[in-house]
Amino acid sequence: MPDLYLGLISGTSADGIDAALVAFDDAAPRDAATRSAPLQARLLFGRTYPWDPALRRQLVALGQQDAALTLDDLGELDTRIAEAFANAAGRALADSGTDRVQVAAIGSHGQTLRHRPLGRHGDGRWPYTVQLGDPSLIAERSGIRTVADFRRRDVAAGGHGAPLLPALHAALLHAPGEDRAVLNLGGIGNLTLLPGDGGPVRGFDTGPANGLMDAWCLRHTGEAFDRAGALAASGRVDAALLARLRAEPWFTLPPPKSTGRDQFHLGWVDAALRGGETPADVQATLLALSATTIADALRALQPATARLVACGGGVHNPVLMRALADALPGCVVESSAAHGLDPDHVEAMGFAWLARQTLLGLPGNLPSVTGARGPRVLGGVYPA
Missing domain, CATH: 3.30.420.40 (ATPase, nucleotide binding domain)
Structure with a gap:
């Protein structure tokens, strides 16, 4: 399996889609909590691709407390975000001169719209976290296996689903x-x-x-x-x-x-x-x-x-x-x-690493950080 991964994320500020192409050189992948030897991760290419201005304004507005969406709006936005992520992946491969067959997987964080690990009322009932950007569509458009939805498994295990890096x-x-x-x-x-x-x-x-x-x-x-x-x-x-x-x-x-x-x-x-x-x-x-x-x-x-x-x-x-x-x-x-770590792309590198952990069947969370009941393999895998 090639050890080249593409991480994609748009953060809380929704200022662009960060793409990081990462090569992992360690011969013996380890559990997330193990620090016995340094991880060898090389950023081969990193770039931030801007959102369409109108879509970015909508994403920023939806981050406010009183924002609301109809189900139709939500479904459409999920698709629009996924299209933007898939386009960013394609541009990153083209700009770096990388053939898609060289990439083991895309690790896509998506765009967070709501993060309520203690539930809507903060009482611990019905916790949830929502990241949009349909990974099936990203896999379909890019032709690359996609790993996504990293936070919800940790939340399901009683954790906050964040931070994951x-x-x-x-x-x-x-x-x-x-x-x-x-x-x-x-x-x-x-x-x-x-x-x-x-x-x-x-x-x-x-x-x-x-x-x-x-x-x-x-x-x-x-x-x-x-x-x-x-x-x-x-x-x-x-x-x-x-x-x-x-x-x-x-x-x-x-x-x-x-x-x-x-x-x-x-x-x-x-x-x-x-x-x-x-x-x-x-x-x-x-x-x-x-x-x-x-x-x-x-x-x-x-x-x-x-x-x-x-x-x-x-x-x-x-x-x-x-x-x-x-x-x-x-x-x-x-x-x-x-x-030696580009400050603009550390987070996207993290989601490349999380995708790799998932495919190797290794945990990506730290219970000492998120409060989850134990280590968990995070995310779902969407074949190309």
């Missing part, structure tokens, strides 16, 4: 003797804690990273994100607003925990505003919210962290990266690029 972070970035953390700065922030003494890997969502800032920037400037943090840098942090936002009870919940745009959305921000705030000041405050809640979580759960390795789109926001460094004195804050 700490096992890969551990395999790629664990360093004996140094407490490290890996931070994914997507729409939602999530941390992987890698203790240097070989203790259990932990991971959890921290709350907003780029998602609120992106949505606020789009509302007030028409731009999909705050390029280089310019809007935030032009404003001042509103301490009273920051305190109201930080008072959200979710931030004090212990892990395992996960969240999404359906909880942290612009309606949530609007409810904390008192009127008269400038767009730049709110953006500066949202950036401070991301940095301080991430730092709070890291200090609370792994206070001796010596190095924070960041990946995801937020790495390109120097204002956010400086805010994180300021909030974590004594901790090195750096991009995953310093470790």
